[in-house]
Amino acid sequence: MKKHKFAKAALAAVIGLAIPTLAAAEEKLHLYNWGDYINPKVLTKFTEETGIKVSLDTYGTNEEMLAKIQAGASGYDIVFPSVHMHDIMSQLNLLEKTEIGSSPNFKNIDTQFIRASTDPKAEYCLPYAWGNVGIVYNKNKVKEITGWADMFKLAAGGEKIILLDDPRETIAIGHILNGTSVNSTDEAEVVAAAKVIKDNLKNVSAFSYDSIPLVTSGDVAAAHWYVGANIFVQQNPDVLGYIIPKEGATMYQEDMCVLKKAPNKANAKKFMEFYLKPEIAALNVEQQMNGTPNIPAQKLIPKSISGNESIYPPADILSKLQIFVDLGQDLKLYNREWTSIKTAQ
């Protein structure tokens, strides 16, 4: 009797185990992306077309994503690293070969966006989106702003400004004003770039990513922010403005990559091919208001976006945008200077 009971319990346990396995047979895809960095409509459309259920988790920095993946976070299929992180992840052998570069629709991609030096033929990742980092300002506080020097002058005149809480982005402003490369590993150049920030420090109210509400309310006149600020400019065109500084700026680009440990590699590849379609890339840009490397998609997006020079700058401005590369050991120089900026006041 007792034995029989045990057998029943065991059977129940086996069935219990079996049910979730059956459920898992339903097709799935797990994305791990930056917060607010994909139009939800793209995901619903993908599910409608393929029946694959998509889940989305978000992160705030490349390092956060890398730390989680390195620590063994499993279950994610696709991540969206910046180009320099794409290189790092390749070196750490975390990425899966997808041969996306040989897909027929890959001809849609502007080849200048295949930037990662570890992936010159796009055998691993698909260039996803790009943008620049400029200045968002409040038109009631300042009529017009043209560049970094202008912004610091504004701050010296008593208005408040906010810079990003990011060592490389913020020290890059110093590099740009000094005419040195934002990827410089020359100690003297890095120190000089940091000094530009230190010299203006007492006029900088904060280092933060959450500056949009403060710029909108007029508590802050201008802030160092991403091209995505155009979303808020569009909602509030009388109050907000966004520019690419005339001295030059940094740009960023994220690539769509499949993880080596991805549980649903076939679905991940399907998603990449889905995203190669011009209408899908355009659908994403419509909401994200950033740059797409997909050439035919650029013709499908609203004129208000493709004609906006702060999103799709003309060639002469584009040539002044610098992209970060991984600095390896020399990142320590930047972190050392960053700490000294934060304690210089």
Added chain:
Amino acid sequence: MASLETNERRRRVILLGLLTPPTIFLAIFFLAPLAIMVIYSWLEPGLYGGVIWNFYDLNYGRILGWADSKYEKFDLVYLIIFLKSVRLALTTVFISLIICYPAAFWISRMSEGKKNLFLFLITLPFFVSLILRLFAWVLILRPTGFLNQALLGLGIITEPLHIIFTDVAVIIGMTYIFIPFMFLPLYASIEKLDLSLMEASADLGATQFQTFRRVIFPLTLPGIIGGSIIVFIPALGNFIVPSVLGGAKVMMIGNLIEQQFLSARNWPFGSALGMIVMASVLLLLIYYVKIMAREDQMTSAPAVKEVS
């Protein structure tokens, strides 16, 4: 005799049974992470996070003085940040004590029902996410925020006060967060206070101040010290308040450690900084235990001192 022995054995078994789970719990969730920190702090940082298994003393060298290479250089800045954090944490302790001490007296003298209501109100903020409450403080403190609007409206100030993104904002935020932690231990010791002792003190001719200094204060001291420690330790390592209300311009040791683990990708240096903080907190706790031991001695033999 024989039954006494089995009793003894049974007690041991029970004791073992009771102590094993918490010991295992502490070993897994306290000692193991601590051991990882200690070990990591003596290893070489990996280029992209993680560690390289080589002995490396420059993590401590950067903080304490013997590191001097291009990448690992001693800088006084880390100790300055630490001292600044100590100062901010002590200010937080002091202000929350000033607020909670009278409040605890006030609430402890209320009727039973009201008392429970107020105790509930003190713990109420825990029901809302910390980040949300801190962003609410941004709305209150910013130049066009509620506080400045109110003060301007009342004609108390003519220019908005610039509180947000300063040390003051950080102290306000931390005091706000840690008030319940100060209040509860204080309340526990104040509620136990016997009113007749104060009456006796007054009857014997002590002034109100003397009664406070000689009777009330010593009796509530354990609550004061307990509350201060419970506030001081998390305030010292706090990184979310300085980053939200201090606009990351106010840097505390917690922010520095967070930065090492994320953007700087230098886990060993972050661990070393963490160990320095922990060592100083440990010293503080040892001091506390010593004071408490002396307290116990005093209460067990009060006559000797009081006579003089």
